[in-house]
Amino acid sequence: MDVISRTFVVIPSRHQPIVERCVDADEEPLLVARCTRPQAPLAGDHLFLLTRRRLVVIRETPLLHRLSLHLNANLRHLSNVTWRPDLSRPALEMAATAVDGVRERFRMRFPDTESVWHFESTLREVFLGAA
Structure with missing residues (x-):
């Protein structure tokens, strides 16, 4: 069984075909969350x-x-990656500029502030190389 099949249990099965086309079988998922796009709420x-x-x-x-x-x-093709935790909600907003120049923004809501800090810590590790 490949890494995706073992670790993507939290991803609904109907999302699996898209994930399998985009992610190599040996890639380990670090973060999986539902999100919205603040610039396109509908x-x-x-x-x-x-x-x-x-x-x-x-x-x-x-x-x-x-x-x-x-x-x-590919993470190398993203520029100006920023994120901002919002502990009053609890939520986190992340933004990045894609290779085509489009600025993408995503907002994730969490059940507690501990989840926000875990998400923020993982983003820091991946994009800044700090744990």
Whole structure:
């Protein structure tokens, strides 16, 4: 059984075909979360997936619940990556500029502040090389 099959238990099975096309079988998922796009609040829910090499975001349409790939980027091709924890909600907003020049923003909500800090710590490790 490959790494994706073993560790992506939290990803709904209907997202698996898109994930398998984007992520190599040996890549370990670091973060998986539902998110929204603040600049497009009616665009539906998104699934945020981060590995050490890729950022994949899958969109689910609000009415028909159809899935489509929103972003599939090698981390080296992302620039100006920033994030900001919001402990009053608890949530975290992340932004990055894709290779095509489009600034992407994603907002993740969490059940508690501990989850926010875990997410922030992993982003720091991946993008800044600090643990």
